[in-house]
Amino acid sequence: MAIPEYRAGVPDDWFVDPVNLGVPGVRQPAAEGEDDTQLSWQTDALCAQTDPEAFFPEKGGSTRDAKRICTSCDVKSQCLEYALANDERFGIWGGLSERERRKLRKRAV
Ligand code: SF4
Secondary structure, eight states, X not given: OOOOOOOOSOOTTSSOOHHHHOSTTSOOOOXXXXXXXXXXXXXXXXXXXXXXXXXXXXXXXXOHHHHHHHHTOTTHHHHHHHHHHTTOOSSOBTTBOHHHHHHHHHHHO
């Protein structure tokens, strides 16, 4: 398996536009007959209210601040599930780094 090149910076598609999701902390109920979107948990994402750079540190940079924020996040498990299901390779998701998510995936096999 090829190892992807290191990607510096916050990806453009990291989070969907919060305006489309509603006010952080106030989950928008799905419209009648409409399923909740796969990303609706992001309305409660604590990191969306902080500096996204902390979640995508430069190579060798500290992940401590991002992980500390994740410990208080109400959607930590949904975030981690999403990252694992979508094979997110970069950044901190659900309180885990890329390496930690890889280890978790290997243990689950
Ligand atoms: S667990 Fe961390 S990365 Fe995931 S939504 Fe919460 S603060 Fe953001």
